[in-house]
Every structure is written in C-alpha cells, then in structure tokens.
Amino acid sequence: MSFDWQELVGYVASALVVTSLAMTSVVRLRVISLAGSVTFVAYGLLIDSIPIVITNASIACINVWFLSRELGGRRDLGAVVVPGDSPFLVDFLAKHADEIATFQPEHDPSHPIDFALVLTRDGLPAGVLLGRRDASTLHVTLDYVLRAYRDSRVGRWLYGVGSDVFTDAGFERICTAGGNPQHRSYLEQVGFHQDGDLWAREL
Incomplete structure (x- = not known):
C-alpha cells in the first residue's frame, strides 16, 4: 500500500478540529480550530474539493473574527465590588473550590474578606478577587478567573485600565503571594x- x-x-486537519472541541479555554479553542480549518482548506485544494475549501475558509474567517474580538480589547469587561459574605460570592467559591485549591493552594477560605470583586465579561461572571486591607495596601488572597477566560484580557484589564476599582477604594499598592509557577x-x-516573599504592584 x-x-x-x-x-x-x-x-x-480532523485531529486539530477534534482537539479544539476539547479545549476549555475560549482562545485556545479558536486558535486550534483556526489551524484545523486552514489545514482543511489545504486538504480541499489538494484533492480539488471546492466545497471543502469554501466551508473551511468560512470557518477560518469566523475564527479570526472571534479571536479579534477576544484579544482586541472589544470585550465588555468589568469588576463589581461585593460584600465578602455575598451569597453569590459564597456559592461561586464553593463551586470552584477544587480548582482554586489546585492553582492557588495558599488561599485559606476561612480567612475574613475585607475586599471582594466579582469580575465580569460581557455581563457574566468571569472570576473573583479577594483581599485584606492594610491601610492603602491590598493584600490579595485570591485572584481567580474561570478557565475559559484565562487566555483573554481579564487580568490585563483589571490591573490596567480597570484599576480605578482599586484606587476608588483607596488602595495605592497591591501585594500577593506568588503561588505556583503558572500564577x-x-x-x-x-x-x-x-x-x-511577595509580589507587588503600584497603582
């Protein structure tokens, strides 16, 4: 043979498309799907199949459009200050407790919360930030974003143009533990x- x-x-091409469907990250899903659709375009050209070329060229364009929206700063990102004992916050932390313990094992859920944010993306919850106040310094005890949005710009937005949520609360400096290498x-x-022993950022 x-x-x-x-x-x-x-x-x-088929393997790339199937792999993309297994991704929990929105960005990774789109990137791998884009690679798969481009490879399928090449395959369609090799076997002279115009329907395969047209279909997958269209899928590639859709993936590029979604990636430009995801990475181009056009998402509606926000941060809402909530009470530390907010029922939504308590439920959110309980729902994601196992993953939080894996990626930020230094977080102690029994510690009191002085400052809490719910991070949003397009009006939907995307993560939480918890901390303790020490005069004008915020000691962040948890900075957690849902797996699907970790490759997007939630963190860059929060500590960049969205940092007024900290300064409006009277903070001038943020400190946090380093956690694992990924964090x-x-x-x-x-x-x-x-x-x-800490990581710090001036506001």
Missing part, C-alpha cells in the same frame, strides 16, 4: 514584581 500524504493532511507567570504579565 502506497503512502498517501494528501490523506495524511486530511487526518491532521507567578500571570503576575509578571499583569505588571507585578517580586518584593521579598
């Missing part, structure tokens, strides 16, 4: 620097 490399291209990488991306 001779090797059919054109058929291999089709298998690769430390995130902190660096949003402007924190290492300050002894």
